[in-house]
Amino acid sequence: xxxxxxxxxxxxxxxxxxxxxxxxxxxxxxxxxxxxxxxxxxxxxxxxxxxxxxxxxxxxxxxxxxxxxxxxxxxxxxxxxxxxxxxxxxxxxxxxxxxxxxxxxxxxxxxxxxxxxxxxxxxxxxxxxxxxxxxxxxxxxxxxxxxxxxxxxxxxxxxxxxxxxxxxxxxxxxxxxxxxxxxxxxxxxxxxxxxxxxxxxxxxxxxxxxxxxxxxxxxxxxxxxxxxxxxxxxxxxxxxxxxxxxxxxxxxxxxxxxxxxxxxxxxxxxxxxxxxxxxxxxxxxxxxxxxxxxxxxxxxxxxxxxxxxxxxxxxxxxxxxxxxxxxxxxxxxxxxxxxxxxxxxxxxxxxxxxxxxxxxxxxxxxxxxxxxxxxxxxxxxxxxxxxxxxxxxxxxxxxxxxxxxxxxxxxxxxxxxxxxxxxxxxxxxxxxxxxxxxxxxxxxxxxxxxxxxxxxxxxxxxxxxxxxxxxxxxxxxxxxxxxxxxxxxxxxxxxxxxxxxxxxxxxxxxxxxxxxxxxxxxxxxxxxxxxxxxxxxxxxxxxxxxxxxxxxxxxxxxxxxxxxxxxxxxxxxxxxxxxxxxxxxxxxxxxxxxxxxxxxxxxxx
Amino acid sequence: xxxxxxxxxxxxxxxxxxxxxxxxxxxxxxxxxxxxxxxxxxxxxxxxxxxxxxxxxxxxxxxxxxxxxxxxxxxxxxxxxxxxxxxxxxxxxxxxxxxxxxxxxxxxxx
Numbered sequence: 001x002x003x004x005x006x007x008x009x010x011x012x013x014x015x016x017x018x019x020x021x022x023x024x025x026x027x028x029x030x031x032x033x034x035x036x037x038x039x040x041x042x043x044x045x046x047x048x049x050x051x052x053x054x055x056x057x058x059x060x061x062x063x064x065x066x067x068x069x070x071x072x073x074x075x076x077x078x079x080x081x082x083x084x085x086x087x088x089x090x091x092x093x094x095x096x097x098x099x100x101x102x103x104x105x106x107x108x109x110x111x112x113x114x115x116x117x118x119x120x121x122x123x124x125x126x127x128x129x130x131x132x133x134x135x136x137x138x139x140x141x142x143x144x145x146x147x148x149x150x151x152x153x154x155x156x157x158x159x160x161x162x163x164x165x166x167x168x169x170x171x172x173x174x175x176x177x178x179x180x181x182x183x184x185x186x187x188x189x190x191x192x193x194x195x196x197x198x199x200x201x202x203x204x205x206x207x208x209x210x211x212x213x214x215x216x217x218x219x220x221x222x223x224x225x226x227x228x229x230x231x232x233x234x235x236x237x238x239x240x241x242x243x244x245x246x247x248x249x250x251x252x253x254x255x256x257x258x259x260x261x262x263x264x265x266x267x268x269x270x271x272x273x274x275x276x277x278x279x280x281x282x283x284x285x286x287x288x289x290x291x292x293x294x295x296x297x298x299x300x301x302x303x304x305x306x307x308x309x310x311x312x313x314x315x316x317x318x319x320x321x322x323x324x325x326x327x328x329x330x331x332x333x334x335x336x337x338x339x340x341x342x343x344x345x346x347x348x349x350x351x352x353x354x355x356x357x358x359x360x361x362x363x364x365x366x367x368x369x370x371x372x373x374x375x376x377x378x379x380x381x382x383x384x385x386x387x388x389x390x391x392x393x394x395x396x397x398x399x400x401x402x403x404x405x406x407x408x409x410x411x412x413x414x415x416x417x418x419x420x421x422x423x424x425x426x427x428x429x430x431x432x433x434x435x436x437x438x439x440x441x442x443x444x445x446x447x448x449x450x451x452x453x454x455x456x457x458x459x460x461x462x463x464x465x466x467x468x469x470x471x472x473x474x475x476x477x478x479x480x481x482x483x484x485x486x487x488x489x490x491x492x493x494x495x496x497x498x499x500x501x502x503x504x505x506x507x508x509x510x511x512x513x514x515x516x517x518x519x520x521x522x523x524x525x526x527x528x529x530x531x532x533x534x535x536x537x538x539x540x541x542x543x544x545x546x547x548x549x550x551x552x553x554x555x556x557x558x559x560x561x562x563x564x565x566x567x568x569x570x571x572x573x574x575x576x577x578x579x580x581x582x583x584x585x586x587x588x589x590x591x592x593x594x595x596x597x598x599x600x601x602x603x604x605x
Numbered sequence: 606x607x608x609x610x611x612x613x614x615x616x617x618x619x620x621x622x623x624x625x626x627x628x629x630x631x632x633x634x635x636x637x638x639x640x641x642x643x644x645x646x647x648x649x650x651x652x653x654x655x656x657x658x659x660x661x662x663x664x665x666x667x668x669x670x671x672x673x674x675x676x677x678x679x680x681x682x683x684x685x686x687x688x689x690x691x692x693x694x695x696x697x698x699x700x701x702x703x704x705x706x707x708x709x710x711x712x713x714x715x
Contacts, residue, residue, distance in 0.1 A: 105634050141630070166703075169634045204636075471680050471711075488680075491687050495713035511713065 002069040003030075005057065005383075006598025007050055008394070009076050009373075011041050011417050012557060014049040016057045017595035018068075025603035029585055032592050033057035042076055042319050042368030047376045054381070065381050072388040072598040073377070078368045079434045080316050081360055081417035083441050084308035085337070085448060086261040088278040089355040091237065093345035095252030096190050098234050099162065099182060099245040101348035106201045106243040107172030107181030111210055112160030113198045113220055116191060116247060122147060127155040132197045132245075134162050136188050141167040145174035152176055160199035162245055164188035182243045185348045196221055197247040204242075211246055212239040221248045237352065261357070262303030264332075267296045277305060277357050281334035284357070288332060297329040297361060309361055316363045330364040333437030333535075335527050339448035351451070358444055360528075362418055362436035392422035392432035394597030399553040400424075401596060402582045410540065410549040411582075412533055412568075413593070414558035416440050419529065421536030423549060431540045437528050439558045445524035450512055460499045460506055462524075463561065466517045467500055469493045475505075478514050522563060529564050530571045546572070552579040559590035609662040612638040613705055616657040618670025619645045624698040625669055631702020637709055650675050651686060658684070665709050667701070674698055676705045688714075 006017040018031040033056035039045020050073075054065045114130035119139055125131060133151075135144045148158050148171070161171060161181040168183035180201035185191065198220045200208045210216035214231040217223065223231060230253040231246075237254055238244040261277040264284065268291025275287050288294065299306030313327040320327075335358045340351040370387045378385040388394070392411075399411040407428075413420040416439040422432035439462075447458035467477040472488040475498065489505075497514050498505040508517070534546070542548040552572060554565050565581040572579040582590045613632055617625060625641065632639045644653060650668050654677035657666025664679040669692065676688040688704055690697040704714045 105636060166634060167630075169636055170630055173633065472685060473681055473683065488683065488685050491685075491714060494708065495711055 002602075003067060004599050004602045005054060005068050005071045006074075006388075006394075006595040007053065007071060008074045008391075008592075008594035008598065009037060009041055009046050009050065010557075010594075011037065011415060013037055014046065014053045015592050015595045016053040017592055017599050018057050018061065019599035021599075021603045027600055027603055029596070029599070031057045031060045032588065032595065033060070034591065040315075040319065041080075042078065042370070042373075044372055044376055046373055047380065050373070050377055051380060066383060068381070068383045070602065071377060071381065071383050071385045072602060073370060073374055073385060074391050074394055074594050074598060075370060075387055075389060076368050077391045077418075077420065077434060078316075078320070078365045079362055079418050079420075080312055080319070081362045081436050081438065081440065082308050082312040082315075083358065083360045083444050084304045085339070085356050085358045085444065086277050086304050087339065087341060087354050087356045088259055088261045088280075090257045090259050090341065091233075091343045091352045091354065092255045092257055093252075093343055093347075093350075094255065095249040096192050096345065096347055097247055097249050097252030098237065098254055099185055099191075099247075099347050099350075100238050100241055101184065101346070101350045102241040102243060103166070103168065103182065103184040103348075105166065105169050106183060107161070107168030107170075108178040109201045109203050110180050111198065111200045111220070112180050113196070114157065114159040116162075116193050116195050116197045118193055119144065119147060121193070122151060125151055125154070125156045128157065130157040130159045132160045132162060132199055133158050134188060134191050134193065135164065135171070137164040141165070141170040142174065144171050148179075149174075149176050160197075162188070162191055162199065180243070182245050187347045190347050192247060192249055195247050195249055197245060199243075199245045201243040207240050207242055208238060208244055211235065211244040212241070217246055221246070223248075262300035262306060264300075264305065265298040266291045266294060266332075267298070269293050269295055277303070280355075281336040281357050281359075284332070284334040284359075288334075294330055294332075295328060297332055305359055308359075312361055312363050316365055320365050320368060322365065327363055327365060329361050331362045331434065331436040332359055333435065333441065333528065333532065334359045335437075335441070335445065335531075337445050337448055340451040356448065358441065358448065360437040360441040362434060364434060388598050389601060390430075390432070391594055392420060393424070393430050394594045394601060395420075395555060396422050396424040396430060397597035397600050398584050398593030398595070399555055399582050399597075401585045401600075402553055403586050405551050405553055405582070408542075408549065408551070410537060410552045411593070412536060412552060412554050412559075413556040414438060414529060414532075414554060414564065415556045416558070419532040419536060420556075421533075421540050423540040423542070425542070433536055433539045435532050435536055437532050442524045442528050442558075445527065446521055449520045449524070450517065451510060452508075457499070457506065457508065460501055461508070461517060461521055464499050464501050465562070466508075466514050467498055467505075468514050469496055469498060476514075478518050522567065525561070525564050526567050529558065530567055533568050533571065546575045546577060549577060552577055553582040554580065555582045555584070555590040555593040557591075610638065611662050612640045613663060613665045613667060613709060614657040614661040615639060615641040615667045615669065616644045616653045617641055618648070618653060618668075619643075620671060622669050622692060624674065624692050624695060627695045627698040628667060628669065628674060628702035628705075631699045631704075632706045633702075635703055635706025635710065637706040650689075651677070654686065655684060663709050665705060667705055674701055676701060676708070678708060
């Protein structure tokens with residue numbers, strides 16, 4: 001009878017499985033545990049976490065670690081992943097041609113055309129002429145209204161107002177005649193004077209109709225057909241707004257610039273190609289496929305992607321005591337995305353969604369210096385430590401303990417830094433692959449597309465469902481269910497969307513609807529995990545056909561996610577493949593596959 | 606049949622409160638109707654705001670007196686005192702009015 005411990009050191013968690021193996025080689029599983037990995041995977045810092053996990057597992061059996069016969073460590077896959085993003089478009093408003101920030105409470109409604117005039121220069125106003133008055137914060141709403149009414153009396157046609165303070169409604173309510181007012185214009189001093197402008201404010205609940213139409217802008221500002229072409233990006237940027245201002249400045253317009261985002265050089269076994277990041281994810285991934293198998297990838301220095309690629313190679317070099325030139329990128333996953341960026345030249349702090357490319361890259365080397373870890377563990381525990389087989393093999397063995405699974409089996413290990421796939425056939429022969437792009441890339445996409453600028457919130461949105469706070473005593477969860485509270489919620493939750501974390505509700509501090517959050521969350525998971533599922537299975541499947549794999553078992557931290565397995569299942573059902581979240585040893589769900597496999601494979605020797 | 610016009614009610618204590626105009630501006634900018642009523646009997650700030658909320662068909666009331674200003678809402682029979690500011694902080698009082706308006710419109714508070 002031997003008491004064996006299997007230890008799996010992952011990027012985020014260290015898992016242990018304890019089993020008893022009799023002389024016939026039959027395994028009887030006794031206990032398991034899980035703890036956070038201490039330090040980077042593959043370094044001596046991991047020993048602390050390993051010992052803790054072993055102690056936790058043995059405690060459950062009221063035994064000491066020293067009573068173990070063998071400790072088997074996984075040959076941790078020498079893979080490190082990282083992510084980066086490059087923006088590839090940028091909206092620039094030149095010469096203050098437009099104001100499109102869509103304030104909450106504009107004043108009045110309708111369209112007003114006129115020459116822009118600063119309120120301080122009102123004596124310059126001519127009778128019977130139309131103006132758009134520019135009102136800085138220093139002139140309060142009562143004074144502003146008084147001056148405008150005076151101008152009306154003099155026969156001056158004030159057709160609209162651009163105001164700096166949040167007082168659009170206050171000013172309009174005090175005018176003899178209501179006129180459209182766009183307020184909250186931060187950089188009021190930059191609004192050019194003496195130029196033709198148009199202001200439009202739609203009724204509550206509606207959006208503008210004229211300033212989002214290039215032909216209407218042309219009629220209102222009397223543009224030539226040539227000039228009307230330039231009105232197109234203006235109209236496009238203003239679509240969906242409740243209010244807007246367009247000013248005809250001599251050189252002014254709105255441009256969507258393509259930002260030079262650097263290049264990627266993909267060095268494949270058969271060919272090497274270079275591509276501009278701004279050609280988008282689809283083109284990058286097509287090229288990567290053409291160059292497969294990838295020997296290395298280089299990014300342009302000075303770009304985010306170039307920086308990320310050098311960093312990830314550097315980290316691996318230090319980890320494995322090799323020189324950086326020996327470290328190669330083996331896989332990339334590029335994803336098209338959008339993120340809100342402050343408009344250059346904006347008068348009111350406008351931010352528009354710009355195109356970007358997000359990328360995950362993965363470095364691989366021969367082996368991590370596991371023997372250093374093994375020696376240290378042996379020293380501290382007094383137990384014989386073995387470095388056992390390849391992670392993918394161990395994971396597949398563990399996955400086989402899922403009821404209903406049989407050989408040939410495919411396993412997808414979905415983690416934080418990489419997505420790994422393996423296929424084990426009837427003879428026990430295994431084919432495996434490591435791919436870039438996993439949980440961390442999903443978090444980055446959620447963070448960018450919702451404009452959160454907060455990785456922690458993005459991580460929570462990824463993992464847990466969202467709800468809308470209807471009032472301080474009730475919330476409506478994304479699935480439609482209503483939950484009530486006995487005591488009032490904190491007022492900072494009022495009117496907001498919250499994430500339902502196990503420890504409590506966390507408010508999302510941006511004005512985003514539950515529907516948008518759900519949509520972005522699911523789309524990010526699809527673009528990363530469904531894409532990588534298809535890529536991995538095609539690479540490891542017999543004759544590269546997914547239909548040749550009857551069973552796919554999902555394991556790893558990201559397989560515990562409440563949506564990811566479902567999204568993958570939906571996709572794979574098209575191939576008539578049985579796919580689902582694993583249930584290791586009928587009780588552990590997708591966790592503990594490798595640790596379990598390590599114990600099982602001892603008896604196989 | 607006559608209905609009570611929906612409005613945030615503001616109960617003013619016996620003194621003079623220049624900050625009241627800031628509260629009114631804040632609510633007005635949000636486009637929410639309001640009405641200010643003088644309450645000359647002695648009452649604490651909380652009592653003032655609670656009475657205002659009880660009389661308001663929106664069940665939203667603001668009290669202002671020497672103690673300061675306070676916003677009270679009654680939701681599902683429960684009384685909540687949500688915002689409280691000093692009587693002389695004009696910017697904060699404008700924000701209190703604005704947030705009271707946003708609250709009845711079910712928008713998040715700034």
